[in-house]
Amino acid sequence: xxxHNFSAGPSILPKSVIEQxxxxxxxxxxxxxSLIEISHRSKEFISIMNEAQSLVLKLLKLxxxxxxxxxxxxxxxxxxxxxxxxxxxKRAGFINTGSWSQKAINEARLFGEVIEIASSKDKNxxxxxxxxxxxxxxxxxxLTTNNTIFGTQFKTFPKFDFPLIADMSSDIFSRNIDYSxxxxxxxxxxxxMGPAGTTLVVIKDDILxxxxxxxxxxxxxxxxxxxxxxxxxxxxxxxxxxxxxxxxIESNGGIVGIEKQNNKKAEMIYNEIDRNNAFEGFTKxxxxxxxxxxxxxxxxxxxxxxxxxxxENGISGLKGHxxxxxxxxxxxxxxxxxxIEVLIDVMKKFEKISL
Amino acid sequence: xxxHNFSAGPSILPKSVIEQxxxxxxxxxxxxxSLIEISHRSKEFISIMNEAQSLVLKLLKLxxxxxxxxxxxxxxxxxxxxxxxxxxxKRAGFINTGSWSQKAINEARLFGEVIEIASSKDKNxxxxxxxxxxxxxxxxxxLTTNNTIFGTQFKTFPKFDFPLIADMSSDIFSRNIDYSxxxxxxxxxxxxMGPAGTTLVVIKDDILxxxxxxxxxxxxxxxxxxxxxxxxxxxxxxxxxxxxxxxxIESNGGIVGIEKQNNKKAEMIYNEIDRNNAFEGFTKxxxxxxxxxxxxxxxxxxxxxxxxxxxENGISGLKGHxxxxxxxxxxxxxxxxxxIEVLIDVMKKFEKISL
Numbered sequence: 001x002x003x004h005n006f007s008a009g010p011s012i013l014p015k016s017v018i019e020q021x022x023x024x025x026x027x028x029x030x031x032x033x034s035l036i037e038i039s040h041r042s043k044e045f046i047s048i049m050n051e052a053q054s055l056v057l058k059l060l061k062l063x064x065x066x067x068x069x070x071x072x073x074x075x076x077x078x079x080x081x082x083x084x085x086x087x088x089x090k091r092a093g094f095i096n097t098g099s100w101s102q103k104a105i106n107e108a109r110l111f112g113e114v115i116e117i118a119s120s121k122d123k124n125x126x127x128x129x130x131x132x133x134x135x136x137x138x139x140x141x142x143l144t145t146n147n148t149i150f151g152t153q154f155k156t157f158p159k160f161d162f163p164l165i166a167d168m169s170s171d172i173f174s175r176n177i178d179y180s181x182x183x184x185x186x187x188x189x190x191x192x193m194g195p196a197g198t199t200l201v202v203i204k205d206d207i208l209x210x211x212x213x214x215x216x217x218x219x220x221x222x223x224x225x226x227x228x229x230x231x232x233x234x235x236x237x238x239x240x241x242x243x244x245x246x247x248x249i250e251s252n253g254g255i256v257g258i259e260k261q262n263n264k265k266a267e268m269i270y271n272e273i274d275r276n277n278a279f280e281g282f283t284k285x286x287x288x289x290x291x292x293x294x295x296x297x298x299x300x301x302x303x304x305x306x307x308x309x310x311x312e313n314g315i316s317g318l319k320g321h322x323x324x325x326x327x328x329x330x331x332x333x334x335x336x337x338x339x340i341e342v343l344i345d346v347m348k349k350f351e352k353i354s355l
Numbered sequence: 356x357x358x359h360n361f362s363a364g365p366s367i368l369p370k371s372v373i374e375q376x377x378x379x380x381x382x383x384x385x386x387x388x389s390l391i392e393i394s395h396r397s398k399e400f401i402s403i404m405n406e407a408q409s410l411v412l413k414l415l416k417l418x419x420x421x422x423x424x425x426x427x428x429x430x431x432x433x434x435x436x437x438x439x440x441x442x443x444x445k446r447a448g449f450i451n452t453g454s455w456s457q458k459a460i461n462e463a464r465l466f467g468e469v470i471e472i473a474s475s476k477d478k479n480x481x482x483x484x485x486x487x488x489x490x491x492x493x494x495x496x497x498l499t500t501n502n503t504i505f506g507t508q509f510k511t512f513p514k515f516d517f518p519l520i521a522d523m524s525s526d527i528f529s530r531n532i533d534y535s536x537x538x539x540x541x542x543x544x545x546x547x548m549g550p551a552g553t554t555l556v557v558i559k560d561d562i563l564x565x566x567x568x569x570x571x572x573x574x575x576x577x578x579x580x581x582x583x584x585x586x587x588x589x590x591x592x593x594x595x596x597x598x599x600x601x602x603x604i605e606s607n608g609g610i611v612g613i614e615k616q617n618n619k620k621a622e623m624i625y626n627e628i629d630r631n632n633a634f635e636g637f638t639k640x641x642x643x644x645x646x647x648x649x650x651x652x653x654x655x656x657x658x659x660x661x662x663x664x665x666x667e668n669g670i671s672g673l674k675g676h677x678x679x680x681x682x683x684x685x686x687x688x689x690x691x692x693x694x695i696e697v698l699i700d701v702m703k704k705f706e707k708i709s710l
Contacts, residue, residue, distance in 0.1 A: 003387040013391065025376050032357050073430075073552070074573055074587075077586070085571075195391035196589065217436070218432050218462075231432070233543060235552035236551045316387075317394060
């Protein structure tokens, strides 16, 4: 039985992507070689890399004269470091919406002054801070568009007169926002784009060259841009499988089409959380993520009974992160409506037998 | 037609590994989920990571109380940086056997004094420097055990009273040397271990903690060791496929068994290079790599004619690196004898029609 995969990441990918990815390991496009046995300098892989880069910009409606696309390694964690070492000259501002923002702050502190512009720590990060003021000159503002752990999501982004940097690991390609408001954004592939092993970086190169420190080659955005994301051997499999997912997004109506589906799926699950007397949502309503729905059992109800029901119905990956507890339904692009329906059904059943 | 794959990396993997790797993308071990859709914190992946780490030490005959095994990202290029930032306090020594050594030297210079103990640059790196003297105190000596581009290989390693660090990207798991002579060694997976996307690091943790600088989290060996190679999401697919290759090595007689095969394959190809009047070897005989055999056409012979013959016989990836020219047969662990025979046959045919 194929599971209903609510995992927060690595997470569910489209069925057609899984199939073609698997096939490419046996043989890539009838070339007589496996995808993972070809040189990254082969014409086949160069074409894969080029198409992936172009398709990212096309889907996000960004201009290739202004934005560069890289497929790097090391996850968002490496980008916490790279963004700071490349861009932090004197002072940077951060909005702290929990764990991932905090990690980005910690790395940035190695390279300059860090101001926490706003934080939602006072309520265990269950909301997105708003109406914050920036009074000091900063080199850039960094934020996490969607917090995977707490299930919060920025809904709007102001335009600033300094660079805006975002970690979009868990909601890139999920919604139709104005990506041109950002000067640099990055995302680990393993949620909405592909398997673990590559990190998408989209960057305006005119923000570079403003710090004086010597940057090691592997951490230098400029080197990766100049080498067209092939400074050293890229993670071939992860880039190819990401390309397959990008093609799938395009053939499903692009980001506009995907967003419609995502909004509908999120509405279904949040409606049930609010209606069901056995559960309560964790996140402040207006800041709820359309990617990660966090919720808890009401006091005194039997957790093991709900877990067992989930297991019996093939529901996988629903356990909440240890800093929130309870449950988290990650409902990424590729999650089918059917899985949402099964989960809602299980929640209803649990309510009936528990209350 | 399946090609004869002489690619220098990413390169050929065992047929059984390719098959199981492909299958795992469809579904991992009948768990109802694809390998690339499971959490890296799932019991399935933790077991994969643990087995891969243990098997590395078992195959290399190293003690798990002394050596730690990491599967990181970023390739050897990231290790040029990580080894230096973690270990270079005042001064480090390097043996320069070409391109990869040079890149390691360049990164290390950002963190301290670098002494080039010996170099084979005077002869375009076609030999391994010997009888070098180390007169100044150094924090460590760094060398490249096998140079993929020039086809040279260290045959013996002295024991020093300071740490020995090696880039083993292109010959790890290919021969039965005393790995306990090294304090740190690393290898991009994409030659003898797996697909591109992960880098094996084997390290004695008692060499750490001797520099004063602050090390960013993602570059800090100690953090990766403490988190058992799961500080952040590891490259799940590349680690799993590497494990499959490690199992294949074990079932083929371990490194001793593999080395016998490799020596035989290398002997066959070098015998033909020496016998054939249309070709000449690039590397000094005693330093020839058993992994990458570099050779050139003799003056005046028709390169395109040889390339055409290769293509007609399904030979792929034989083109030499631009800094050497000519040809390079990369004959990694998984390359079957049949491919060597086909190449030798084509070389003989070319000799007959050319001379």
